[in-house]
Amino acid sequence: MINKRLTYLLLSAFSIVYVFPVFWVVISSFKDKNELYQWPPTLFPSNFTFENFRVAFGTGNFGLYFWNSLFVTFISTLLLLLINSMAGFALAKYRFRGGTFLLILFISTLMIPIEVIMIPIFKVISKLGLYNSLWGIIIPPAATPTGVFLMRQFLLTVPNDLLEAARIDGAGEWKIYWRIILPIAKPILAVLAIFSFMWRWDDFLWPLIVLSDPAKYTVQLAISNFIGQYDVDWGSLLAMTVVTMIPVLVVFLAFQKYFVQGMVTSGMKG
Template sequence: MKTKSQVLLYVMLILLTIVFIFPVLWVVLSSFKDKTDLYQWPPAIFPSHFTLENYEIAFNKGKFGTYFLNSIFVTVTSTLLMLLINSMAGFALAKYRFKGDSILLAGFISTLMIPLEVIMIPIFKVISMLGLFNSLWGIIIPPAATPTGVFLIRQYLLSVPDELLEAARIDGAGEWKIYWKIILPLSKPVLSVLAIFSFMWRWDDFLWPLIVISDPRKYTIQLALSNFMGEYNVDWGSLLAMSVVTMIPVLAVFISFQRYFVKGMVTSGMKG
C-alpha cells in the first residue's frame, strides 16, 4: 500500500512538473521558429525547421548585447554590495550587544511591510540629489542593503557559537579578521541563498530602472524587452529569443549555488 501511494505521489509530481515546465519549453522552442511557424494555426510545439534568425535580429538590430552587459553589471555589482553590507549588519546584530539593538532589529523587520510604491518617490528624490539619475549606479545603490538579507544573515549567525569568536579574540584576531576569516566562510549557505535571490530580483527588475534610466543606451534587459512591444506591432520572434537568453544567467547562478541553497534556507530561520 505504501509503495502504491509513493508511485501515485511521484506521478502527480511529474505531472505538476510538466505543467510548470511546458510554458518555458514552449518559449524556448518558439524562439527557433520563423514567422510562418509562429503564426500558424493550429500552433505546433516544434518548429518545422530550426532557425537562429530571431537571435541574430535581437543581437544586431536590437542592440541586445549592450543591454545584456548593462544588466550583468547592475546585477553582479548590486549583489556583491548587498552581500557585503548585509553580512556586516547581520554580524553586528547577531554577535554584538549594544543599547537599542532590539529596537534597531525591529525597525529593520518592520520595513519588510512597507511596499516599494510608498517609498519610491523619496528614494527617487535622494537619487536625483546625489546626481545618480539616468545612471546605472542609481539602480545599484538603493537595494544594496535589504531588511530581508540582514534578517536572514542575523538568524543564521545566531547558530554560530560565541565561543568560537572568543577563541579567535584570545588568539589575537581583530574584529575585521574574525569577520573575513570566520564569519564569511561559515555564512556560505545563507550568502548563497541571498546571492540567488538578489540576482533574480535585480535581473528581473523593471519598475525601478524604468524610473531611473532615460537614456536608451543604459537600458537593462527588462527595459529592452519592453521595446519590442510596440503600440501596433510586436516583434514576437526577437522578444522570444531575448526572453530565452535572459533565463540563462539566472539558471547558471542557481546551478552554481544550489548545493548551499537548501541548507541556507533551513538554517537561516532555526534559531531566534
C-alpha cells in the first residue's frame, strides 16, 4: 500500500513538473506587459487582461495564417493516413520477394537526420514548381516510416482468415482495403492522425525553407514575427502560443478513446 502511494506521489510530482511550463505560458498570456517583466514573477496575474490577444490579432492577418495552417495540416494528415495505411496493409498481408528488406529499409530511414535530406528534397520541390507553395509543405511528409511501421504492426493482428473469407465472397483487394481494413484500423489511424496533426501544425523549419510569400505563411511562421532583432513582444507571443495550442488539444480529445488502444496494439507498448 505504501509503495502504491509512493508511486502515485512520484507520478503526480512528475506530472506537475511536466505541465507547469504549459500552465505558465497560459497564465502569463493574461498578464499585462509590466507584470510580465516583474521580478520576482507572480504566479497569477494581478490584473487579468485580454490585451495581449487583442494586440496579437490586430498586428497581422492571423485569420489567413490559421487557414493556411489548417489547410496544410488537414490535407497532410489525410494523405499520410491514406498512403501509410496502404503501405502497412501491403507489408502486413502480402507475401512478396523483398518485403522484409523493404520494411527494414523503411525503418532504417528513421536513423537519417531530417537536416541531411532537406537539401535534396528542396531541389525536388523546386524542380516540380512547388517552391513557395503550400503543396511544397504538404507533399514531402505525406508518407512516414513511423506511420508505415505502426500500420503494419497493427494490421498483423488482423486474422488472415477474415481477408480470405472476403475474397471467397468475391471482394476485390480495394474493397477489402476500404470495407475491412480501414474500419478495423480506426485505433491506429487515430494515433497517426494525432501525431500527423501535431507534427504538421507545429512545423516551423520546413515552411520557413519552402515559403517566401508572407501571404502563404503558416501560423508558426507568423508567430516568429513577434521576435525582432532587438526586442521580443512577449505578450503577443505568449497569447498566440496559447491560441495555437487549442487545435491540437481539440484533435487529441476527439480521438483519445482510440489512442491507448492503438498504441497497445501497434507495437508501441511501454
